[in-house]
Amino acid sequence: MRKIFTPLTLYAILFTVFLYGPVLLMPLFSFNDNTFAVFPLKGFTLKHYASMAANGSMLGALWNSLVVATIVAVIATAVGLPTAIALTRYRLRGGGAIAAALMLPLVVPSIIFAVALLVILVRILNVELSLLTVGASHVFICLPFAIMVLMSRLEGFDKSLEEASRDLGEDGWGTFRRVTLPLAWPAVISSLLMCFIISFDEFVMAFFLSGTDPTLPVFLFGQLRFPNKLPGVLALGSLILLVSTILVVAAELLRRRGVQEKPA
Amino acid sequence: MMTEPMADTIISLKDVRRDFGLVAAVDGVSFDIARGEFFSMLGPSGCGKTTLLRMLAGLDQPTAGSILLDGQPMAGVPANLRPTNMVFQSYAIFPHLNVVENVSYGLKRLKLARTEEKARVDQALALVKLEGYEQRGAHQLSGGQRQRVALARALVCRPKVLLLDEPLGALDKKLREEMQVELRSLQRSVGITFVFVTHDQEEALTLSDRIAVMARGKVLQIDTATGLYERPNCREVAEFIGTMNLFAGRVTKIGPEISVDAGSIGNLRAPAGEARIAVGDAVHVAVRPEKLSLLTGKAKAGANVVTGSLVASTYLGDRSRYLVQVPGVAAAVSVSLQHDGQHAAGVAMPGSEINLTWPASAGIVLTA
Numbered sequence: 001m002r003k004i005f006t007p008l009t010l011y012a013i014l015f016t017v018f019l020y021g022p023v024l025l026m027p028l029f030s031f032n033d034n035t036f037a038v039f040p041l042k043g044f045t046l047k048h049y050a051s052m053a054a055n056g057s058m059l060g061a062l063w064n065s066l067v068v069a070t071i072v073a074v075i076a077t078a079v080g081l082p083t084a085i086a087l088t089r090y091r092l093r094g095g096g097a098i099a100a101a102l103m104l105p106l107v108v109p110s111i112i113f114a115v116a117l118l119v120i121l122v123r124i125l126n127v128e129l130s131l132l133t134v135g136a137s138h139v140f141i142c143l144p145f146a147i148m149v150l151m152s153r154l155e156g157f158d159k160s161l162e163e164a165s166r167d168l169g170e171d172g173w174g175t176f177r178r179v180t181l182p183l184a185w186p187a188v189i190s191s192l193l194m195c196f197i198i199s200f201d202e203f204v205m206a207f208f209l210s211g212t213d214p215t216l217p218v219f220l221f222g223q224l225r226f227p228n229k230l231p232g233v234l235a236l237g238s239l240i241l242l243v244s245t246i247l248v249v250a251a252e253l254l255r256r257r258g259v260q261e262k263p264a
Numbered sequence: 265m266m267t268e269p270m271a272d273t274i275i276s277l278k279d280v281r282r283d284f285g286l287v288a289a290v291d292g293v294s295f296d297i298a299r300g301e302f303f304s305m306l307g308p309s310g311c312g313k314t315t316l317l318r319m320l321a322g323l324d325q326p327t328a329g330s331i332l333l334d335g336q337p338m339a340g341v342p343a344n345l346r347p348t349n350m351v352f353q354s355y356a357i358f359p360h361l362n363v364v365e366n367v368s369y370g371l372k373r374l375k376l377a378r379t380e381e382k383a384r385v386d387q388a389l390a391l392v393k394l395e396g397y398e399q400r401g402a403h404q405l406s407g408g409q410r411q412r413v414a415l416a417r418a419l420v421c422r423p424k425v426l427l428l429d430e431p432l433g434a435l436d437k438k439l440r441e442e443m444q445v446e447l448r449s450l451q452r453s454v455g456i457t458f459v460f461v462t463h464d465q466e467e468a469l470t471l472s473d474r475i476a477v478m479a480r481g482k483v484l485q486i487d488t489a490t491g492l493y494e495r496p497n498c499r500e501v502a503e504f505i506g507t508m509n510l511f512a513g514r515v516t517k518i519g520p521e522i523s524v525d526a527g528s529i530g531n532l533r534a535p536a537g538e539a540r541i542a543v544g545d546a547v548h549v550a551v552r553p554e555k556l557s558l559l560t561g562k563a564k565a566g567a568n569v570v571t572g573s574l575v576a577s578t579y580l581g582d583r584s585r586y587l588v589q590v591p592g593v594a595a596a597v598s599v600s601l602q603h604d605g606q607h608a609a610g611v612a613m614p615g616s617e618i619n620l621t622w623p624a625s626a627g628i629v630l631t632a
Contacts (some may be wrong), residue, residue, distance in 0.1 A: 118351070158354055158356060160353075168344075168369050168370035168419075169374075174344075
């Protein structure tokens, strides 16, 4: 018989509890009939959800975040796809340097980019801070993720498929439309989801670069100073947790389907 | 078989060259292919045969030289506008499309009437015996079926030339032999010029009207299967196609026959071929294993005789193969003898002395 309970199993369980325990406390307290997030639990209530729904400025911030994240996801993926095609399909002069430059936001702390962008936008370009500046900075940090996801898919399928399309009479655009895009589609969806999530919960850039209209993370940070606002935050946090879990699972399922479809 | 100069040329290559950095993948190649011909390019990997094929398809551009396709210069003409279609080594079946969608891929841009398109697809599928597989997805097909889809997909476009890049390489031996027969009869029935790339000499010999033997980016010889086997023009071709015994020596006399002083073996005689040879030239006298016979009595007048010791004999049913070590010759001499009763039993024990003979007319003098 295989041993079911080993020290490694114990370690795995403890690890998971430490990782997800605090996160799972949030939905728990969001249903607790108490203003303070403390044990013991007092009773079940939905009033925090009601107060959340009544909090107009919080919903406004949520809306801002959703709009920014959606547009950022679309732009980053739309820019990332041709970039990924160029980097995987053509022998570019200095292709390695270009790829490295594009991947820079992955390794440079975002606070540095945030300060640098702030200086450039406000001091040099004299641009007014708004959701537009937040969105622009988010495209910048999402791009490497979009390119990586798309490149791994484009590298994964046989280049002779595109050559076959050319050989069968399709020009470059027709080949992109009929072969490259359909084959890259799972990665396009993953890229959209990933960029959406990155933008949606990005704090540092948004904190530095948003004007009077905050995104949700920036707004929530401001709310933490008021203890009586906390339960509403917990309720919203729980809902966001639910939606992100669904999105991540969907993205992962899509990615797996993409992997399975790969020609043998 | 075509050996005469061709009246009806479909492909004409002139000094075609393709450099990759400092390496010449194709190094100044010129030849013509006739309309309706089954033409093979044969050579080891890296000899430039696939690069040449890709340049015909328009997937690669020559660094120098010209390609004429049905009289039209192909410089600057992209792959999608050329009257060629290709069967890729990996087959390149579109994984997101089913069999019908794959086969009709090249027809979509022609905007044919629906019935016309269906008729052409059905005809192509019938040609490669894939009726009933219309709705199969690409991943539900076996290797042989994928290959048929790739063929149908290319043929449905009615190309002037069909290009095939080692299409049988990925199949197992039995399927490969079946497909060879089918490919040949398919080519005869559609009448399209096939340009076939392979490293498998048997495949090339079985299928082709003519074969270009390539090495290091150059064409060594273009001839029919018989021509390549019986009249190789250099050592490389002689050794690449089948087995060839070579005896090095120096030319001593030139007449209707050439005499070669082969050192310790003695004097060898061979017919004067087309090659330009002068007295004193270093040459090889080449002779195929089946042209040799064992000498039991006295040598015939004018025949060549060499003596060696038997290294190994292999009984192969219809024939036997002997390896004979001849002093002064590096590689053991290979002898293939048909069984006609006389040689049915093993003639000798390994180590015993053997005299080999062949008529002077069976030899070939190779200068290179």
